[in-house]
Amino acid sequence: MKIPSRLRPLAAEGLIDEVLGQVKSGKEADVFVVRCGDARRCAKVFKEANQRSFRQAAIYQEGRKGRNSRRDRAMARRTRYGRKEHEKSWINAEVDALYTLSAAGVRVPRPMAFVDGVLLMELITDAEGRVAPRLDGLILDAATAREYHERLVGEVVRMLSAGLIHGDLSEFNILIDEHGPVIIDLPQAVNAAANQSAAMLLVRDVDRLRRCLGRFEPELLDTDYGKEMWALYAGGRLQANTRLTGRYEPTREDVHLTELMDIIDAARAEEMERRERLREGDIDEQ
Numbered sequence: 001m002k003i004p005s006r007l008r009p010l011a012a013e014g015l016i017d018e019v020l021g022q023v024k025s026g027k028e029a030d031v032f033v034v035r036c037g038d039a040r041r042c043a044k045v046f047k048e049a050n051q052r053s054f055r056q057a058a059i060y061q062e063g064r065k066g067r068n069s070r071r072d073r074a075m076a077r078r079t080r081y082g083r084k085e086h087e088k089s090w091i092n093a094e095v096d097a098l099y100t101l102s103a104a105g106v107r108v109p110r111p112m113a114f115v116d117g118v119l120l121m122e123l124i125t126d127a128e129g130r131v132a133p134r135l136d137g138l139i140l141d142a143a144t145a146r147e148y149h150e151r152l153v154g155e156v157v158r159m160l161s162a163g164l165i166h167g168d169l170s171e172f173n174i175l176i177d178e179h180g181p182v183i184i185d186l187p188q189a190v191n192a193a194a195n196q197s198a199a200m201l202l203v204r205d206v207d208r209l210r211r212c213l214g215r216f217e218p219e220l221l222d223t224d225y226g227k228e229m230w231a232l233y234a235g236g237r238l239q240a241n242t243r244l245t246g247r248y249e250p251t252r253e254d255v256h257l258t259e260l261m262d263i264i265d266a267a268r269a270e271e272m273e274r275r276e277r278l279r280e281g282d283i284d285e286q
Contacts, residue, residue: 001018001019001020001021001022002019003016003018003019004019004030004045006045006116006117006118007019007032007034007043007045007118009115009116009118010043010113010115010116010118010120013115015036015113015115015120016034016035016036016041016043016120017034017035017036017037018034018035019032019033019034019035019043020032020033020034020035020040021033023042023131027047028046028047028187029044029045029046029047030044030045030047031043031044031045032045033123033131034120036120040123040125041112041120041121041122041123042109042120042121042122042123042124043118043119043120044118044119044121045117045118046091046117046118046119059195059197059201060167060188060189060190060195062190062194062195062196062197090187091117091187093186093187093188093189094119094185094186094187095111095114095119097164097186097189098110098111098119098121098186099111100162100163100164101158101159101162101164101183101186104158104159104161104162104240105158105240106155106158106159106162106183107155107180107181107182107183108182108183108184108186109121109122109123109124109182109184110122124175124177124182124184125177125178126176126177126178127178132175132176132177132182133175133176134171134172134173134174134175134176135148135171135172135174135176135181135212136170136171136172136212138176139216140213140216141216142216142217143217144216145214145215145216145217145220146213146217146219146220147180148176148180148181148213149209149210149213149217149220151180151181152181152183152209152213153206153209153225153229153244155183156169156202156205156206156209156229157229157238157240157242157244158240159183160192160202160229160233160238161238161239161240161242162240163191163192163193164189164190164191164192165189165192165195165198165201165205166183166186166188166189166201167188167189167190167201167205168185168188168205169183169205169208169209170205170208170212171208171212173185192233199230199234200266202226202229202230203226203227203230204226204270205226206225206226206229207226210223210225223246223247224246224247224248225244225246227248228244228245228246228247228248229244231248232244
């Protein structure tokens with residue numbers, strides 16, 4: 001396959017040797033399988049600002065600290081320069097999140113380089129070496145659904161322990177390789193300690209896992225890992241290897257009870273709206 005123009009700088013630097021094929025073309029990025037020496041890798045080519053359509057809701061931007069006051073002011077005023085920098089910060093958030101989470105042992109694609117808007121990272125494959133399928137396209141037995149749910153909840157705990165929340169986790173951005181689930185697509189990742197909506201976003205992520213895998217194992221629908229997880233985190237008691245029960249029983253020391261219940265209601269209402277939009281075909285599932 002001819003090397004696309006956006007990948008030529010990486011080829012010139014010797015980072016890639018050949019483009020083997022295109023995996024997908026989305027609103028935000030095009031994804032290619034490339035050869036780097038004897039290994040296959042994934043190249044995520046973020047589209048130019050005038051070609052892409054990020055869902056850059058303000059809810060995700062809160063708590064992202066900038067180092068350039070001029071740029072921050074321009075972003076706040078939504079000037080042409082500010083919009084360009086805003087898009088750049090959105091892309092950088094995903095790259096930074098991947099490096100942070102990979103170092104923390106979370107199952108995400110391992111990043112290898114980021115050059116001129118192209119992210120070179122590990123290619124996630126199935127047991128036969130094919131590009132790994134997304135979770136939304138699979139039919140699971142109850143035992144596998146329980147296993148995947150347990151492992152994904154563990155990944156979310158490790159993410160939160162590393163200070164991050166995915167923010168848009170669902171069956172559409174989870175790949176299944178030969179060893180199990182791998183979490184992808186993190187441009188909207190939020191700082192758990194600095195974002196006022198962090199608890200709501202965490203609960204929504206965990207609720208989506210419960211609903212998705214609960215289709216195959218209905219017992220999962222009675223669990224409450226999101227509230228339990230956030231209560232432990234807010235109380236400074238959550239660690240990367242914390243074992244959860246799936247039950248949330250508020251105590252007198254839990255001063256956030258009312259807030260948490262409001263969070264649950266908001267998360268569930270938003271999920272209902274998302275599913276309605278999905279049925280109407282107005283939401284990008286990638």
